[in-house]
Amino acid sequence: MIVSQVRIPAYWVRHLSLWTGATLFSILLNIALFGLMPNLITGIPEKSDNTGHAQMINIVRVKRPDTPPRKKKPEKPIERTIPEKVMKRKTPLRQKQVLHMKQLPFEINPKLPVVAGTTPSPPMENIALQGPVLKGTYGIGEIDWPLTPLAQAPPVYPLRAKQMGIQGWVKVKFIVNEEGSVESIEILDAKPGKIFERSVIRCVSAWRFAPGTVEGVPVRTQVMTTIRFELE
Numbered sequence: 001m002i003v004s005q006v007r008i009p010a011y012w013v014r015h016l017s018l019w020t021g022a023t024l025f026s027i028l029l030n031i032a033l034f035g036l037m038p039n040l041i042t043g044i045p046e047k048s049d050n051t052g053h054a055q056m057i058n059i060v061r062v063k064r065p066d067t068p069p070r071k072k073k074p075e076k077p078i079e080r081t082i083p084e085k086v087m088k089r090k091t092p093l094r095q096k097q098v099l100h101m102k103q104l105p106f107e108i109n110p111k112l113p114v115v116a117g118t119t120p121s122p123p124m125e126n127i128a129l130q131g132p133v134l135k136g137t138y139g140i141g142e143i144d145w146p147l148t149p150l151a152q153a154p155p156v157y158p159l160r161a162k163q164m165g166i167q168g169w170v171k172v173k174f175i176v177n178e179e180g181s182v183e184s185i186e187i188l189d190a191k192p193g194k195i196f197e198r199s200v201i202r203c204v205s206a207w208r209f210a211p212g213t214v215e216g217v218p219v220r221t222q223v224m225t226t227i228r229f230e231l232e
């Protein structure tokens with residue numbers, strides 16, 4: 001009888017030994033855990049039935065009273081004493097001397113003889129230092145500067161003349177008084193007549209000017225102008 005020997009490779013032997021060891025270790029670990037489980041369950045502490053009564057505590061905050069602000073004591077004014085030397089210096093050292101000159105009458109005697117080498121003095125004349133002599137009314141060329149209009153609205157075109165297509169002009173004369181108002185309005189000429197005169201008088205009477213002046217004094221100023229009525 002012939003018996004043949006089968007050789008197993010070395011790496012298979014190694015794998016079998018590892019699997020065998022792992023299986024035995026897992027079996028032992030499970031047995032140990034199952035043995036310890038009852039002891040772990042019985043070791044849980046039981047709940048105590050003695051429950052104490054909880055007491056409620058109320059916390060109340062008391063606000064501190066506000067302390068009034070401290071009043072500052074009024075500071076005493078510092079009295080400064082001026083030494084006598086300084087007081088003496090304030091007195092004037094020198095008093096101003098005022099000379100009162102008496103006005104003496106002075107007249108030239110006309111009977112004095114004329115000395116050679118001297119020129120005869122002209123007769124003395126009295127000049128009155130007064131303001132300008134103003135007359136009643138001044139013209140535009142006599143005042144300090146031309147009149148400045150403050151309110152000068154144009155006249156209203158008469159409706160009848162506008163509808164009929166009538167154009168014309170009015171020559172008017174008036175006086176600007178010392179307050180700048182217009183007075184003494186006079187129609188000098190108009191073409192065509194009796195159409196535009198009433199509108200011109202109403203318009204000019206509402207005009208206002210800065211009054212004319214002569215050497216800075218407000219005066220009455222006479223003005224002449226021509227107002228034209230033309231359709232656009």
